[in-house]
Amino acid sequence: MRRKLFRSSLVASILTAGLVMASNAPTVAQVTLKILSPRGEVFAPPLTPISPRLSSLEGKKIGILNNSKAGANAFQPYLEEALKEAVPHIELRTWGIPFNVYPDKEKDLKALADWSDAVIGILGD
């Protein structure tokens, strides 16, 4: 009985000492640096949804918008050939419309849109 009491009080003492040591231990200091975000709010443009998809390209008029740089010019003939092989009775017509602003640009884009059932843009460099 005396041994049990002794053991209980010993355990209690050890536990108490542990608690005291923990409460006196130095805490790790935390420094907080606050800054202002350098990122700009982005001016969100109005959204333009894409046109409804065609059920098929067969027999359709497909305008090709070529940005007229070397990479696009190199690829265009092969794309046209591949399209003609893949799609029966497809009609293709190409507009060379560079990125740069030039006086008739809007007119050329309108002509492309008016003629075409769908447009494929080739973006070369």
Add this chain to the structure above:
Amino acid sequence: MVDAKPFFSDSKSSAAGAGVPDLQIVALSVAATDGLPKADLERVAKGSVREIVDGLTKAASTVTAPQAPSQPKRAEVLSYTGKDYAEAIANMEKFFLTNRWGDGLPIIPPTEEAVEEMLKGTDLPRDQVVGIVDPKKGIGTVEKIAINAVMAGARPAYMPVIMTAVQALTDPAFDLYGVQCTGGLTAPLLILSGPIIKDLDVNFSYSTAGPGWWANSTIGRAIRLILINLGQAWPGINDMKDVGNPAKVGILIAENEVQTPSGWPSLREQEGQGKDVSTVSVYASLSYRQIGCIYGDPIDYIAGEMKTALNSQADQWGEEVVVVFSPTNAEIVAKNGYTPDKIRQALFEKGRVTRKYFGPRPLGTVAIAHAIPKWIDDLPDDGLVPTVPKVEDIKVFVAGGRGPGCGFFIDRWGFGQSHFLTREIKLPPNWNDLLKDLQGWETPVEVK
């Protein structure tokens, strides 16, 4: 839209920026088509046609919902913790690196206190929009410019230069979208002219284009950080320059009026500004070719560089070129009777290439895109084409120190429509107080 594989993210980004995020884009399986053998072009075309047809006939897998239009807002406060200040800063640096918000160099933390101090450099309200920065159309408020200026280490007195440069860069005539996103190896160059050079202790002498002076380095760096954080262009995402350009770190050259030959007008006067004002010019520079006058007439040398720089590519035609004379070069040509006007005229005449060298016949859409007049396209093979559209497109000024006589011929990006622009720097009412703050931030400028 059909694009080469490495440009897919660029195209998606551009489409979103133009308000068409659901544009169907097909990425070819190659990095480039120009120069590919015929068999490869056939293979690539056949390999992509199914996806192209599907893009036009099948419904898009995602449809983007409209967003409310953005308004300029006060900057968000961000917090970084650490066991000490050094660790907190390191955590900030790591965040910036991971999120592509910096330029790869240590950043001065833009605390509220530091930004308030920077805002003393202007009398404009913090939410005033200075410019919309391409390609992502970031709203460039005075506050956002000040935050990036703090990060760069700039002093408040530099704010008028930085804000004026942002105004010029965001002018549609500079084509910042093209400059930021092109695969061409261009970078904006800033050129200062006027009394502000002395006020701000900008180096205009030996190695004006190099490191060592607080104003030159931090103004240039501030502009680069603004282009990163407000324009949000990033290499390989929507900035497609293969190798980049050393000048992208941010380069500022200052005119050396102290050693400009007597009778030569300053750059700002040549640009139509008054002698008593200060200006900043912006230019989409490409390469920096050393010009000297050790052997023969420097004008002939520069004319040769102009011809080579055009690179037999008519689609580089239409933009300005820049000639920076060192004081030594300038002394020699001035003794031979040259003034900036006479230099321009001589270079316009001598810096011509043959029609055969200039480009294919006919020029086709290149002529349309670059407004090349019909008389040039119609020239015979041995007819001579000026390498710039008009005499005034050759910019001439003196910068640097009096060394052996090495200046720069700086040629243009050329594939877009980016123009050399000059803007007057307006000073705030507290200018003299701002200059007092610069005491101690000077480095001696060697003038010999």
